[in-house]
Amino acid sequence: MFDRFTDRARKVMALANNEAQRLNHEYVGTEHILLGLLAEDGGTANSALSILAPELDLNRARAEVEKLILRGPEMLCSGNLPPTPRARHVIEYAIEASLELHDECVSTEHLLLGLLRESEGIAAQILKTVGVELAAVRQRLLSLRNPPPSAGVASSASTAKTGSSMRIIRRPSVYLVGRQVMDEVEIDRFLADHDVSHWTTDTEVAGEKLAEMAGRLCYLSFAKPRPGGNAAYLGHIREVGHGSVLEHAVWNFIITGVSRSFTHELVRHRAGFGYSQLSQRYVDESVAEYVEPDCIAADPALHEIWRAAVEQAHAAYVRLTAGLAARFADVEDKTLRRKMARQAARSVLPNATETKIFVTANARALRHFIELRCNEHAETEIRIVAGMVLDILALEAPSIFGDYQRVNLPDGTWAATTPHTKV
Numbered sequence: 001m002f003d004r005f006t007d008r009a010r011k012v013m014a015l016a017n018n019e020a021q022r023l024n025h026e027y028v029g030t031e032h033i034l035l036g037l038l039a040e041d042g043g044t045a046n047s048a049l050s051i052l053a054p055e056l057d058l059n060r061a062r063a064e065v066e067k068l069i070l071r072g073p074e075m076l077c078s079g080n081l082p083p084t085p086r087a088r089h090v091i092e093y094a095i096e097a098s099l100e101l102h103d104e105c106v107s108t109e110h111l112l113l114g115l116l117r118e119s120e121g122i123a124a125q126i127l128k129t130v131g132v133e134l135a136a137v138r139q140r141l142l143s144l145r146n147p148p149p150s151a152g153v154a155s156s157a158s159t160a161k162t163g164s165s166m167r168i169i170r171r172p173s174v175y176l177v178g179r180q181v182m183d184e185v186e187i188d189r190f191l192a193d194h195d196v197s198h199w200t201t202d203t204e205v206a207g208e209k210l211a212e213m214a215g216r217l218c219y220l221s222f223a224k225p226r227p228g229g230n231a232a233y234l235g236h237i238r239e240v241g242h243g244s245v246l247e248h249a250v251w252n253f254i255i256t257g258v259s260r261s262f263t264h265e266l267v268r269h270r271a272g273f274g275y276s277q278l279s280q281r282y283v284d285e286s287v288a289e290y291v292e293p294d295c296i297a298a299d300p301a302l303h304e305i306w307r308a309a310v311e312q313a314h315a316a317y318v319r320l321t322a323g324l325a326a327r328f329a330d331v332e333d334k335t336l337r338r339k340m341a342r343q344a345a346r347s348v349l350p351n352a353t354e355t356k357i358f359v360t361a362n363a364r365a366l367r368h369f370i371e372l373r374c375n376e377h378a379e380t381e382i383r384i385v386a387g388m389v390l391d392i393l394a395l396e397a398p399s400i401f402g403d404y405q406r407v408n409l410p411d412g413t414w415a416a417t418t419p420h421t422k423v
């Protein structure tokens with residue numbers, strides 16, 4: 001894994017390992033890599049961090065880590081500790097960054113770029129705490145190294161012979177772009193109309209509060225709430241399977257960097273879901289991105305078979321689009337002409353073609369999706385996305401999604417289990 005790492009980058013990983021051992025952690029997480037970068041005096045990443053996050057020295061970062069995660073129990077954690085899946089992403093992203101920048105080795109600078117790209121881990125939380133806007137800073141660092149090309153799009157991993165570009169993607173992104181808000185004035189008006197002088201609950205999350213209200217409406221139980229607050233109330237709802245209550249909590253996501261196979265599986269979830277997906281009729285795929293499964297990427301020979309096949313399909317698409325545009329030259333409306341060409345040419349695009357999808361779903365539907373798809377029997381890509389969605393929702397609405405346990409799987413991914421299935 002560290003074959004192409006510079007001495008300094010290897011030292012950062014060794015320091016990360018030491019930091020994990022110091023905290024009695026049995027793994028190397030993103031937070032330890034951040035500590036490793038801060039501890040490695042003199043490297044490019046260390047200097048960049050001192051400019052990007054001047055408040056964050058090694059001591060402050062160590063304190064932040066200990067605020068977020070407890071020290072492990074006193075025991076001897078020795079040797080090379082295994083990376084967490086997110087730390088593994090950071091390393092993979094670092095390797096990708098070095099390839100994108102056409103650098104021969106993976107340096108501390110690439111590790112920092114990897115860390116800034118893994119937006120979900122503890123390191124990301126710490127960087128955000130000290131005001132670092134991960135994506136913007138990463139983009140700035142990249143543009144300093146690699147100014148945008150004057151024409152066309154830079155290709156990360158391979159370029160089709162047609163002269164157009166294709167990029168290989170290995171990680172999805174999940175953006176939580178929308179959540180509900182409460183209308184307290186209307187809630188008070190409803191309560192007053194029903195002889196309840198005051199009702200309150202202890203959650204600030206609109207989805208959780210609305211779900212509790214929906215449950216309380218069924219039994220008109222606003223006046224004398226039992227102890228335990230919103231978490232206990234919704235926990236009970238899960239236990240008794242009063243699932244319709246959870247349909248009133250809704251979130252909106254955008255998911256990108258996923259394959260068409262993924263979205264084909266995703267859209268099979270109909271009840272409680274809404275979708276809007278990137279159109280292959282309107283959007284040109286000649287500068288396309290393709291999602292490569294990790295198990296293929298990990299094997300150079302298999303990767304080569306995959307790359308060649310995708311590149312050939314990509315080249316055929318570009319040639320067909322051009323040929324069809326010429327064939328439909330008599331169609332006056334330019335947009336219609338392009339649409340006619342693309343809708344036929346896309347028939348040769350592979351399942352690996354990257355796509356973007358806007359997803360709106362209620363909590364009950366999301367729980368069902370997580371149960372089926374963040375599951376060891378689910379396909380890897382959808383399991384990873386379902387896990388990312390769960391990670392977001394467990395922070396967003398712990399009263400509804402806080403009952404899942406992680407089970408690590410041999411391939412480095414994880415599955416979620418819960419005693420409350422199909423609520």
Ligand SMILES: Cc1cc2nc3c(=O)[nH]c(=O)nc-3n(C[C@H](O)[C@H](O)[C@H](O)COP(=O)(O)OP(=O)(O)OC[C@H]3O[C@@H](n4cnc5c(N)ncnc54)[C@H](O)[C@@H]3O)c2cc1C
Pocket residue numbers: 268269270271272365368369372373377378379
């Ligand atoms: C591991 C795995 C392998 C799979 N393999 C295949 C495969 O080979 N081929 C294939 O076609 N699909 C396959 N699927 C997809 C699967 O059959 C479902 O379509 C998908 O998981 C969506 O789940 P759902 O039907 O529960 O839908 P949702 O829309 O999420 O529905 C939620 C629940 O609402 C109820 N519901 C929804 N719609 C209806 C309805 N019309 N009538 C009655 N009740 C309804 C059901 O109780 C359902 O469970 C697979 C899924 C998994 C997880």
